[in-house]
Every structure is written in structure tokens, then in C-alpha cells.
Amino acid sequence: MTHPLIALIDIGKTNAKVSVIDPQTGTEIRGSRRANAVVQGPAMRELDVEAISRWLLDALRDAPHRDRIRTIVPVAHGAAAVLIDRDNRVVAAPDYEDACFERVNAEYGQQRDAYQSTYSPDLPLGLNLGRQLFFLQEAQPQLFSRVAHALLYPQFWAWRLSGVMASEVTSLGCHSDLWLPREQHFSKLAQARGWDKLFPPKKLASDVLGPISAEIAAATGLDPQCQVTSGIHDSNASYLKFLIARDREEPFTVISSGTWTVVMANRADLSRLREDKDMLASVDAFGSPVATARFMGGREYEAIAGTDVRPNMPALLNVIERQSMALPAFASGGPFAGREGRVINAESLSGSERASLATLYIALMSELLIEMLGADGAVLIDGPLATNPLFGSILGALLPERSIELSSGDGGNTRAACYLAGFHDAPPSPMTPATAASLKGLPAYREAWRKLLVS
Known part of the structure; x- marks a missing residue:
């Protein structure tokens, strides 16, 4: 049969x-x-x-x-x-x-x-x-x-x-x-x-x-x-596939991407959550609260990039050298909700440079949310950001002490669907380690970007 x-x-x-x-x-x-x-x-x-x-x-x-x-x-x-x-x-x-x-x-x-x-x-x-x-x-x-x-x-x-x-x-x-x-x-x-x-x-x-x-x-x-x-909420399905693959007491961080970029921190302290920063306690499939922060990353990426052109490393280096920056927010929700997004030093950027700028912006926002949550352990990336050619390497450069892993294969919610359908022994979702990019100007760029957030 x-x-x-x-x-x-x-x-x-x-x-x-x-x-x-x-x-x-x-x-x-x-x-x-x-x-x-x-x-x-x-x-x-x-x-x-x-x-x-x-x-x-x-x-x-x-x-x-x-x-x-x-x-x-x-x-x-x-x-x-x-x-x-x-x-x-x-x-x-x-x-x-x-x-x-x-x-x-x-x-x-x-x-x-x-x-x-x-x-x-x-x-x-x-x-x-x-x-x-x-x-x-x-x-x-x-x-x-x-x-x-x-x-x-x-x-x-x-x-x-x-x-x-x-x-x-x-x-x-x-x-x-x-x-x-x-x-x-x-x-x-x-x-x-x-x-x-x-x-x-x-x-x-x-x-x-x-x-x-x-x-x-x-x-x-x-x-x-x-x-x-x-059935299950979509970001929680993404989180579930990582939760069932490790000890539930082990700290780890999931970045689930799509229309929303959702950062979920297993075992993080709920007392760090701030209402004014769009932080919340999600509830996992087993009923436990999970410290969570998010922003509308998919929508913001589209607003900044403007086209479907893929980002690439030479374009990213040009963006950093020019100090081209995207400042939140380009969609509703997130820690900077209510602000009007703007792009600076971005005149005449090419399509690949705008895509690289958008990717850099999403990485900086994701790192900021990880910091706000006090999230520990490996950072596991799921959804479209896992296939972005630059995102994992930029995040690795921003978080050099952390293990950054990209969901590969079919990704998405496939493993969670197998588990929820009763196939608990289905193969785990394959993960690929991200290699941190060597971006000489990134620390100064990040510092300047953060200063503009509070100016």
C-alpha cells in the first residue's frame, strides 16, 4: 500500500x-x-x-x-x-x-x-x-x-x-x-x-x-x-517546527518571515516586554507564552526595494559606503509604529542596491528586536528571509557570537504540518549555517543608523 x-x-x-x-x-x-x-x-x-x-x-x-x-x-x-x-x-x-x-x-x-x-x-x-x-x-x-x-x-x-x-x-x-x-x-x-x-x-x-x-x-x-x-497560527507553525526539534527548555530564537517578520524567543523573560514597542507574549501550540516582537518586514521590504531585483554583495557594499539608510516605519505595527519611513542618501540607487538596502534594513531591525527581547541561543531563520542571499550573512555580521541557521529545503510550515498530522518521526527541516559577511563599514553604519532612530 x-x-x-x-x-x-x-x-x-x-x-x-x-x-x-x-x-x-x-x-x-x-x-x-x-x-x-x-x-x-x-x-x-x-x-x-x-x-x-x-x-x-x-x-x-x-x-x-x-x-x-x-x-x-x-x-x-x-x-x-x-x-x-x-x-x-x-x-x-x-x-x-x-x-x-x-x-x-x-x-x-x-x-x-x-x-x-x-x-x-x-x-x-x-x-x-x-x-x-x-x-x-x-x-x-x-x-x-x-x-x-x-x-x-x-x-x-x-x-x-x-x-x-x-x-x-x-x-x-x-x-x-x-x-x-x-x-x-x-x-x-x-x-x-x-x-x-x-x-x-x-x-x-x-x-x-x-x-x-x-x-x-x-x-x-x-x-x-x-x-x-x-489548525494553527502561521508564525506559531514556524516556531513549532523548531520547538519540537530541541529541548523545550533550551534558549533559541526564531525569525519567522513573510508579510510580518516575527521574532520569537524561547525561554526569554516576559518582564522585558514593552507595550509601546509592539512586543507581546505569543502562545505556542502547547499553550506556553513566548516572548515575541515583530514588524511588518515583508511590506517594508517591498516599500524600500520597490522591485523584485535580487540583492547582491557588491550592491550592499555600495549602500554601506554611501551611508544610504532606511529609517522606520514603512508599514503599520512594529516598535516604530506611527513614524513615517524615510530613505536617506539613496538618490539614483540601482534596483539591486535598493534591494540590498531593504535587506540591510530588515537585518538591522531584526537584530534590534533580538536585543530588546534579551533573546539567547541560536538564531533560526524561516520563510522568505531564509532564501534571501544576504540576510543571513548580514545578521551573522551583526551577531558574531551567535549561531545563525537558515531553514532550507521546502522550509515554510512543512515540518509543523507533519507533526500536527501525527507524523512525529518525519525528517527534521534541513538547516544551513549562515556565514557571517565581512563588512568593514557595518559597525559604524549600524551605530549611525541607531542614532538616527532616536534623533
Whole structure:
């Protein structure tokens, strides 16, 4: 009998992907990708979950060896929930980047739990899920009165596939204002507003909710006994694959990249977290809090680079010599949220030089967040930054005493998907040591960049 395969559904803020994974080798057989979009709903901008649903069915139907897919693992971005009515229809799928949620900032701020309880910073737009719910409950009471269930984004996709509703802590604990990570229960805010009753029972990310529904089986041609797990928040999936490969008490640092660059420090002291620097306690797949800091690195890289040209070492050396600098912030969120990003000494930079400047900026920001967290141990880089030809070598030069490792192979959330699907002996994700670049002018450049941050 041929061995079973896994389908990983990864719904990011920018892109969505379906990957077919062989758990015996830990590799991706094939992936299907699409760019995501938002649509204007009656009350706010919304995630286009219906378009993603149609694409998802097509991607599963066209998946190679679909008859061998035995488990589906959903992964999705944070700060998102899809609201469902009593007839299982979508009421709203708020887009956290809509500025409408800030209309209730004053009222909402008076009701949030203290930062020391939730370790959830007061974020702009709708990046606190609680603010989204508060806005709808206060500003759109008729719409909100129809809400019977709130499904966190990974669990929405699990429900769409299986028909079973669940909640899970990695998304609940993603700067939502809804969760107390130390006590492991809903916040006072969530309970006082009655939101806790909208969330289905909590499950582990690895818990099987059930087989795919008959409708999904008919639409995709998948085996009707194909199982669907509860699913996990995307940055936590990246963190999980490193957590299961080492002692949980061992200090290490993960840089998970994509739309967001998220730095997660295992065993770091939560008392170092600062609300005004967009630092938070994430919650890992086992329910433990993890000191975390982040910024919108993917968006900021695009804003600085401007093109898809790859960075290279000669271009980087030119950027350092010219003292061309990018100063935050070029997107919402992060330790410098509210500042307007600017680029200096960058006139007539070539495409490769702008890409090298963007890479250098992301490396400097990442090093700063590692320092702020007091993060120890090896630095493990996952996602697009692991394939950037300069990022690892720049970070190695900035952190010469640390081991810098790049996730290679298929990378992404492949290993986490194998683990969550019950294949605990799947091969670990291959890692490649980064060689620190010899950048003579980097220390002086870094010092000048840091001075400009506080000027």
C-alpha cells in the first residue's frame, strides 16, 4: 500500500498556498499559490473568504496523488476571525488593515485588560481582534446581533472543510486582547462583552476535528475519510517546527518571515516586554507564552526595494559606503509604529542596491528586536528571509557570537504540518549555517543608523 500524504493549507495575509507533503521525506511534492485580496463589505473591508474557498476547492481537486491525501492541516494568519450566524452563513470576515476600527479607540481603550495581564499591546487598525469585535458590537449592532459563532482564521478553514467548529490558543493568543497567556483563559474584556461564548470549545492544533464533509469530498475528489486537524497560527507553525526539534527548555530564537517578520524567543523573560514597542507574549501550540516582537518586514521590504531585483554583495557594499539608510516605519505595527519611513542618501540607487538596502534594513531591525527581547541561543531563520542571499550573512555580521541557521529545503510550515498530522518521526527541516559577511563599514553604519532612530 502506498503511504499517505498531507495537504497543508496556508492562508497568509498576502498569499494563500496549498502544498501536498510527503511525511516520509518531509518534502513538498507540489504547491498551488494565489494572491489574496480584500473586498468592501457593508460595514468594513473584509477578507475575500469566498474567493479563497473557490480557489481552495480547485487546488485540492487538482492536487497530485489526491487519493493518497489522508490529513489536511490548516494554517492561517493572525488577528482574524470569521463571524458566522446560526444558519452557518458568514456574517463578516473583517480585514484587520481597515482603519474603521480606530473610530472606537477611546471607548475600547477604557475596557481593555491591562497589558501585564494579556501581554497584548494596543495596536493600530484592527490588529487587536478584540477591537474588531468591539467596533462591530458598538457601531454595527444589527449586524453583530446575527453572530452566533466566532471562528479564528485557521479554524474557519478547518470548519469549511470538516463542518466542525473549534478554537485554538495560538490564534487566541495572537495580540487579540482576548486571552490571558499565563492563566490560559479568556480575558476579563472577552468575558464582560460576552465574546467568550461565541468561540467554540478549544482544541489542540493537532486535534482531529473529523473527516472532510460529504460536500467537500464530492467537490474535490478527496478520500471521504480524509481527516482535518484544528489548525494553527502561521508564525506559531514556524516556531513549532523548531520547538519540537530541541529541548523545550533550551534558549533559541526564531525569525519567522513573510508579510510580518516575527521574532520569537524561547525561554526569554516576559518582564522585558514593552507595550509601546509592539512586543507581546505569543502562545505556542502547547499553550506556553513566548516572548515575541515583530514588524511588518515583508511590506517594508517591498516599500524600500520597490522591485523584485535580487540583492547582491557588491550592491550592499555600495549602500554601506554611501551611508544610504532606511529609517522606520514603512508599514503599520512594529516598535516604530506611527513614524513615517524615510530613505536617506539613496538618490539614483540601482534596483539591486535598493534591494540590498531593504535587506540591510530588515537585518538591522531584526537584530534590534533580538536585543530588546534579551533573546539567547541560536538564531533560526524561516520563510522568505531564509532564501534571501544576504540576510543571513548580514545578521551573522551583526551577531558574531551567535549561531545563525537558515531553514532550507521546502522550509515554510512543512515540518509543523507533519507533526500536527501525527507524523512525529518525519525528517527534521534541513538547516544551513549562515556565514557571517565581512563588512568593514557595518559597525559604524549600524551605530549611525541607531542614532538616527532616536534623533
